[in-house]
Amino acid sequence: MRWSFPVGRLFDIPIRVHYTFLLLLAFIWYVESSVLGPEAGLHSVIFWALIFACVLFHELGHSLVAQSYGLKIASIILLPIGGVSQINEIPRDPIKEVAITIAGPVVNFLIAGVLLIIGKMLYPSLQFAEISLQSGSMIVDLFWANIMLGLFNIVPAYPMDGGRILRGLIAMRRDYLEATRLAADVGKLFAIGFIIIGFFYNWWLILIGIFVFSGASSEADATVITSALEKIQVRNLMITEFRTISPEEPLTAVVEKSLHVFQSDFPVVDGERFVGILTRSSVIESLHHRLHDKRVGELARTNFPSINPDSTAAEALAAMRTFKVTLAPVEENGRLEGIITMEKLLEASDVINEK
Ligand SMILES: [Zn+2]
Known part of the structure; x- marks a missing residue:
């Protein structure tokens, strides 16, 4: 994700922090220290940093259960509104999905339990009964925060954890797509509720409401697209006639070609072999830096997935998203059969969904 920086790895998972998160901490420090003095400011910053450590543990809960199912975790990102575990492929198995999802909140309840025990052991007089984030005791505050x-x-509120659990529970009895649509609709209702309540009580809720609403819409759309694409093979969608460029060609030749065709990214083919992808943006960038003499081979992207013609279009889409490419070679036994483009995949899902 852009605007985030790496802070290290835990259990082989890269941990990243969004820059706006630092802004949030700076803002908290500024407000608290100007009202209550520097000591209170520091206290608040430590408190919020610890809360986000708990958010990180929550995400690790999801990620470790996912890892135990053999899934790969691209990264965990901490944002001011919470954390995100980027799990490459969330399984279509409702039981696994529920297990992965429920692990996050369970971690928070476990942390709360540990804080309660430690707090009672160290300071027998501590009061945990009253809900508070400003009790004067960091342990009590963190207990309630968790x-x-x-x-x-x-x-x-899908796509929040509870919504995913709901989707999983519905999917145990019904079609996955239908379950997603239902959960997304419930999620949108909650989102609207968050926004309305937020106006009266807490601005934070408005932000979360907007996040939930857009998340519910886009995830439901994504599921609709994937479900449609599961029914069709790449063989039926691949493009067999396309313009290619050779790695030896100079950039200027590409510019000329791209003026004549409406093709945003170019397959770079050396003889019969697909060797890379020249993206329009890299062409523009190179021209901007006056690198007209560069050869295509030097600028082409060489990490791309190779798609089998018998794969489903949904598998192709997932692979292309993982590699962040808009086109990929379709190859069988090392032979280039054609190419598949993101545009073609999305077009096909539209057609299938309209039927
Ligand atoms: Zn979670």
């Missing part, structure tokens, strides 16, 4: 995190996340 209870709230756990509870808030199981609100069935």
